[in-house]
Amino acid sequence: MRFTEMEVLTGEGxxxxxxxxxxxxxxxxxxxxxxxxxxGFCFNILCVGxxxxxxxxxxxxxxxxxxxxxxTQHNQPGxxxxxxxxxxxxxxxxxxxxxxxxxxxxxxxNKEDSYKSIVEFIDAQFEAxxxxxxxxxxxxxxxxxxxxxxxxxxxxxxxHSLKSLDLVTMKKLDSKVNIIPIIAKSDAISKSExxxxxxxxxxxxxxxxxxxxxxxxxxxxxxxxxxxxNSHLPFAVVGSTEEVKIGNKMVKARQYPWGTVQVENxxxxxxxxxxxxxxxxxxxxxxxxxHTRHYELYRRCKLEEMGFKDTDPDSKPFSLQETYEAKRxxxxxxxxxxxxxMRQMFVQRVKEKEAELKEAEKELHEKxxxxxxxxxxxxxxxxxxxxxxxxxxxxxKQKKTAAELLQNQAxxxxxxxxxxxxxxxxK
Amino acid sequence: xIGHTSVAVGGLYGEKASGPTVDFSYVGIDAILxxxxxxxxxxxxxxxxMVVGxxxxxxxxxxxxxxxxKVSRKSVLATSQEKIPKTIEIKSISHDxxxxxxxxxxxxxxxxxxxxxxNNENCWQxxxxFINDQYEAxxxxxxxxxxxKRIPDSRVHCCIYFxxxxxxxxxxxxxxxxxxxxxxxNIVPVIAKADTLTLEERDFFKKKIREELRxxxxxxxxxxxxxxxxxxxxxxxxxREMIPFAVVGSDQEYQVxxxxxxxxxxxxxxxxxxxxxxxxxxxxxxxxxxTHMQNIKDITSSIHYEMYRVRRLNENNTVxxxxxxxxxxxxxxHEM
Numbered sequence: 001m002r003f004t005e006m007e008v009l010t011g012e013g014x015x016x017x018x019x020x021x022x023x024x025x026x027x028x029x030x031x032x033x034x035x036x037x038x039x040g041f042c043f044n045i046l047c048v049g050x051x052x053x054x055x056x057x058x059x060x061x062x063x064x065x066x067x068x069x070x071x072t073q074h075n076q077p078g079x080x081x082x083x084x085x086x087x088x089x090x091x092x093x094x095x096x097x098x099x100x101x102x103x104x105x106x107x108x109x110n111k112e113d114s115y116k117s118i119v120e121f122i123d124a125q126f127e128a129x130x131x132x133x134x135x136x137x138x139x140x141x142x143x144x145x146x147x148x149x150x151x152x153x154x155x156x157x158x159x160h161s162l163k164s165l166d167l168v169t170m171k172k173l174d175s176k177v178n179i180i181p182i183i184a185k186s187d188a189i190s191k192s193e194x195x196x197x198x199x200x201x202x203x204x205x206x207x208x209x210x211x212x213x214x215x216x217x218x219x220x221x222x223x224x225x226x227x228x229x230n231s232h233l234p235f236a237v238v239g240s241t242e243e244v245k246i247g248n249k250m251v252k253a254r255q256y257p258w259g260t261v262q263v264e265n266x267x268x269x270x271x272x273x274x275x276x277x278x279x280x281x282x283x284x285x286x287x288x289x290x291h292t293r294h295y296e297l298y299r300r301c302k303l304e305e306m307g308f309k310d311t312d313p314d315s316k317p318f319s320l321q322e323t324y325e326a327k328r329x330x331x332x333x334x335x336x337x338x339x340x341x342m343r344q345m346f347v348q349r350v351k352e353k354e355a356e357l358k359e360a361e362k363e364l365h366e367k368x369x370x371x372x373x374x375x376x377x378x379x380x381x382x383x384x385x386x387x388x389x390x391x392x393x394x395x396x397k398q399k400k401t402a403a404e405l406l407q408n409q410a411x412x413x414x415x416x417x418x419x420x421x422x423x424x425x426x427k
Numbered sequence: 428x429i430g431h432t433s434v435a436v437g438g439l440y441g442e443k444a445s446g447p448t449v450d451f452s453y454v455g456i457d458a459i460l461x462x463x464x465x466x467x468x469x470x471x472x473x474x475x476x477m478v479v480g481x482x483x484x485x486x487x488x489x490x491x492x493x494x495x496x497k498v499s500r501k502s503v504l505a506t507s508q509e510k511i512p513k514t515i516e517i518k519s520i521s522h523d524x525x526x527x528x529x530x531x532x533x534x535x536x537x538x539x540x541x542x543x544x545x546n547n548e549n550c551w552q553x554x555x556x557f558i559n560d561q562y563e564a565x566x567x568x569x570x571x572x573x574x575x576k577r578i579p580d581s582r583v584h585c586c587i588y589f590x591x592x593x594x595x596x597x598x599x600x601x602x603x604x605x606x607x608x609x610x611x612x613n614i615v616p617v618i619a620k621a622d623t624l625t626l627e628e629r630d631f632f633k634k635k636i637r638e639e640l641r642x643x644x645x646x647x648x649x650x651x652x653x654x655x656x657x658x659x660x661x662x663x664x665x666x667r668e669m670i671p672f673a674v675v676g677s678d679q680e681y682q683v684x685x686x687x688x689x690x691x692x693x694x695x696x697x698x699x700x701x702x703x704x705x706x707x708x709x710x711x712x713x714x715x716x717x718t719h720m721q722n723i724k725d726i727t728s729s730i731h732y733e734m735y736r737v738r739r740l741n742e743n744n745t746v747x748x749x750x751x752x753x754x755x756x757x758x759x760x761h762e763m
Binding site: 015016017018019020021022023024025026027028029030031032033034035036037038041062063064088090092093095136137138140141219221222275276279280281282283284285288292296299300303304 | 453454455456457458459460462463464465466467468469472474493494495496497498521522523524525526527528529531572573574576655689712713716717718719720721722725729733736737740741
């Protein structure tokens, strides 16, 4: 069997041929879109920012709905991440939106570890996807993707510069997620201060090497608007779900004694820009960047960490499977070795203990023997003593009976003779 | 840019839609459809079709007719005398075609020599090997640590099997081939050179073929078990009642009733290829290109490829597993 490829099966080298009529594959984008519509979409946003910067309100405003319950307290011991998933529908598009909030961010006295739980959370989502991808029987097309597609970083409207917590956190996150910095509660800053603030923030980000998400400019249909928007970063936003009557319309706004800040008025804040960029123009690109850049980076690092490596061009390609097998065998070998070691140690210990016990037993035996002997000696002595005492007693008895006999004889013969004899004897 | 609708889109979380002049309840989520379309147009599409059948059944012509251009191997390599090869060869040729801004890389994979030998035993083997090799190539790239952004897809999405128009029933070769290959690739059987069959003969032939496919447990595209919902099932049942399509191919145009049409001119009349009264080419084209192309690719990637992957990844494990006495369902859970 001869297998010949006439043309290389890659993009280069394929001939371009003109079509003589309508074939019909121009319906492919429609077919693809229809499939996605049936499947539904998912989008995951992470909101990072100190408590009280209006994160929940902004989400409510962006998606035109009331998401959560009560605002969070300020007394959290550490930073925790709370995620909520919502099903939204607009015309025929079903969106599974997950909003993740950082609870307690910036509240601690010592904020050194604040970023850690955020990084861990993002990594955990990558890990879950990686696990699914590596499974043997996998269901990728029905997998609920929880990877974070966009991270809205809320900057406090101080008007001066970024806080060091902000810089540190964003630096840790920029290689893991698409960061879109926004100035929260920007109605606290005047227009001129805002311009200066934005410039300061951008320059600080650049000088610290923080990579924020750039709206893509490679597709001509959106290149222009995206590049304009890129220059307006970070967006200064105001969120509000309350409506105020302006003229004859009801608009979302915040009402102050000195005036009303209209959320959707582009002169008042950049909310419309944010919504445009985040949802209406670049949602798909955010998802794609997450998958092809951030996730791939995580996957690469994780696999390399686990000890896998790719081929070098001249050696035989390692398959993940083979490497895994090799690693598994290695691991099993080690396990067995350890087991053997432990067993030997156990046997050793047992032997030692046995020896000890034997020693003890021997000692006890000896002691017992000694004691027994002592006891026997004592007994013997006692018996001897008893015997001698008995002998004495017998002798004494004999003497006594003899004496008594004599006494009787003497009494019978004449009392005085006996006495005399006794007297004589006594002399 | 997506324009704001003048009528408010209602119903996010049951909010009542406001009056006609206010549209602030429009979020713009549905703009993602446009974004996806843009992305798809920019990336372009890939399609790999394999044609299998004895020589002389009009495979090349049919490809040219389907894509309205000279995409078949024969048209590209002008060999005046095409010799029937002694063994089966697999030859593929790629083209970049574009229609209304949609770019597609079409790869036509030809299998000259199939079924042409005296002894055709195991003639499906090189074809199955080719198909599995493409799955393997994709798998290798997928499990690389440094892998490409877009893994080049050379997997065979669809295999068109040409049945000679005998009018009776499937030959053992046809049954064997389709039985084996329907397990690894989407098979679309067609009755080739159907202009030799009358309508009654054609219907009889088709019914016979369907029966035989059913009797042998051969699942051709669209497979019953992959219907996703009732709507799918309805559409696909209609198709399943019509396959195999009886096709006629032609890349020559003739004047018929004042119009220039693709057809075959004979002494007894002109067969119009795209006329559904004459042959079923139009149905085949619609199925393959206009309605089910994405579905064909999806089934290839999410079912056939995944099955290959499972088999491949389990290959090493089953040996170890049986040696250790581990039951198979443990492996999937503990793998990686």
